[in-house]
Amino acid sequence: MSFSKYISGIYTGLKSLVGGMMVTWKQFWSKKVTMEYPENRKTLVISDRWRSELIMPHDENNEHACTACGICMRNCPNGTINVISKKVVNEEGKSRVALDKHLWDYGMCTFCNICVISCPSNAIIFNNDFEGAVFDREKLHHQLNHPGSKLREKKKTVPAAPKTPVAPAPEATEATRPTPSVVTAGTSTSPADNKTDNAPKTSPSGNLSNEHTDKENN
Ligand code: SF4
Numbered sequence: 001m002s003f004s005k006y007i008s009g010i011y012t013g014l015k016s017l018v019g020g021m022m023v024t025w026k027q028f029w030s031k032k033v034t035m036e037y038p039e040n041r042k043t044l045v046i047s048d049r050w051r052s053e054l055i056m057p058h059d060e061n062n063e064h065a066c067t068a069c070g071i072c073m074r075n076c077p078n079g080t081i082n083v084i085s086k087k088v089v090n091e092e093g094k095s096r097v098a099l100d101k102h103l104w105d106y107g108m109c110t111f112c113n114i115c116v117i118s119c120p121s122n123a124i125i126f127n128n129d130f131e132g133a134v135f136d137r138e139k140l141h142h143q144l145n146h147p148g149s150k151l152r153e154k155k156k157t158v159p160a161a162p163k164t165p166v167a168p169a170p171e172a173t174e175a176t177r178p179t180p181s182v183v184t185a186g187t188s189t190s191p192a193d194n195k196t197d198n199a200p201k202t203s204p205s206g207n208l209s210n211e212h213t214d215k216e217n218n
């Protein structure tokens with residue numbers, strides 16, 4: 001190696017070193033884009049769309065919405081879900097199917113979300129709790145329904161009677177005001193009217209009275 005090549009090599013090395021140090025120096029003063037986990041656990045923001053763990057929400061009465069229909073189990077492409085049902089007798093004495101165990105394997109799931117979409121009762125959802133790592137594979141088998149939980153009964157509501165709009169009564173005018181009806185024998189269509197009008201009138205003494213006949217006679 002000639003002396004000139006030796007000097008040229010040192011120059012290239014120093015130039016590369018300074019270039020690298022310039023990048024380090026620049027990043028040292030710029031805003032940090034990386035986060036230190038787990039120190040930032042409390043301030044960590046995970047997207048709502050992140051699918052981590054399949055859960056079955058329960059309310060304050062330890063009730064869920066799963067009817068044990070098994071649709072999620074049948075739609076799961078890799079057999080991650082196992083729905084075990086049981087027969088229970090309700091208050092009316094009728095036997096019906098209820099959920100016994102809703103089992104989900106964290107280690108098998110591909111987080112495709114098909115089970116959530118296909119559930120007709122919206123009984124299961126994915127949360128975004130990403131810390132699912134465990135040391136024992138058995139802990140990846142989750143039972144989604146809580147111990148002692150039961151199906152949330154739909155409240156029976158009595159349908160309200162439909163409101164019929166009441167039209168305001170039209171104002172009576174001379175033209176529309178009803179005139180006293182004059183009952184003419186033989187013109188009434190009501191059997192009751194006919195009976196009343198056509199019936200011979202009796203006087204208090206019990207004799208038949210007939211005004212027309214009397215007038216004609218006079
Ligand atoms: S997300 Fe997909 S793979 Fe996982 S349990 Fe649901 S259907 Fe099965």
Ligand code: SF4
Nearest residue numbers: 066067069070072119
């Ligand atoms: S989670 Fe939904 S689809 Fe699955 S068994 Fe329960 S009600 Fe049916």
